[in-house]
Amino acid sequence: MIKVIIGFNRKPGMGIQEFRDYRRNIHAPMLFAIPEAKKIRRFVVSYPIETQGSEKPGFDAVVEAWFDTVEDMDGLFLSENFVTKVDPDHDNFIDMSSIVRLVCEEIVVVE
Template sequence: MLRLTFLLRRKEGMSRAEMQDYWLNVHGPLVVAHSAKAKMLRYVQVHTTDDDHSRLPGRRGQMEEPYDGAAEVWWESKETMLAAMRTDAGREFDRVLVEDELNFADIKNSTAYYCYEYPQVNPTPENIVATDRSSLVKLYFSYRHLPSLSIDEAQWYWRTHHGPIIRRQAQSSGILRYQQVHADEHSFTAAVNRSRGSTVEPYTGHAEVWMDRSAMGNAIPENRAASRRAYEDEANFIDFGRSVMFLAKEHVMVDHR
């Protein structure tokens, strides 16, 4: 499946709550109404929580300011997406979306990237969702790689070295689900950002971690050791100062899986 991840910052003058309310109750239904024409398989809004996100980086040091959320769209394939969006209806849909995005988002300081998922800790069926009414949260860790590495080298290390480290210690870390989302289809990414006037460099990808709040910050020795191993290995490929972390809740608006 091909996926589009769109990291959003709110429009100047809006609070996060106001932005998320418009996004969910006005923009969301607009996307849903056109989702069949766009051949969307799934559409999810990921809303940043009101947690103190300054505590998340820990030993990683100063990181970028959290986004206000992320829009996630899936298609069965790249070919499905292209076929849908190259029709008159698809082009009209994109025009309508761009026009409405300006009512709640600072598009210049937001960024989108096409990507593919690499599940690491993945229960079947994939039905873990961090809803508003549950104690689950979804951790978003969007990163850019070290300048000494190419994007291919960073993603290869992330997939073949870091992924197994996190999988082995998932239980002691309280992780219910973990997947790597690797940026890809770079020409499409450049086109979607150019069409919206974004000036933000896309990320190398992002990690998604679902966990229960009761497991977060657990001071047991196993958890502390797992956190230390994760931090130490991340430093081999992640440029922390150009990366971002935030906690979020999910609103599933289209799901035809």
């Protein structure tokens, strides 16, 4: 199983709730409307919460997406639909200079 983890911050001037609402109600439906998104096996968005003694989080959100193979992942992210329809929308809610992307082979230790 291949997993991509992407951490990012909202664009400057955008409130946290506006950022979350945009990602959930506008961007996510746009992504899942393209046929190549069927290659995603699991998709999770995590938002940091404040806890006593915790440091300020480095990101406003972290996305995790699982794929069967690297080819399936590339089939989504390199597709014309993603490149022309989904990717340009990131500018509307993400600080593009904040993006950190990690492609991993996931090995489950405990379930």
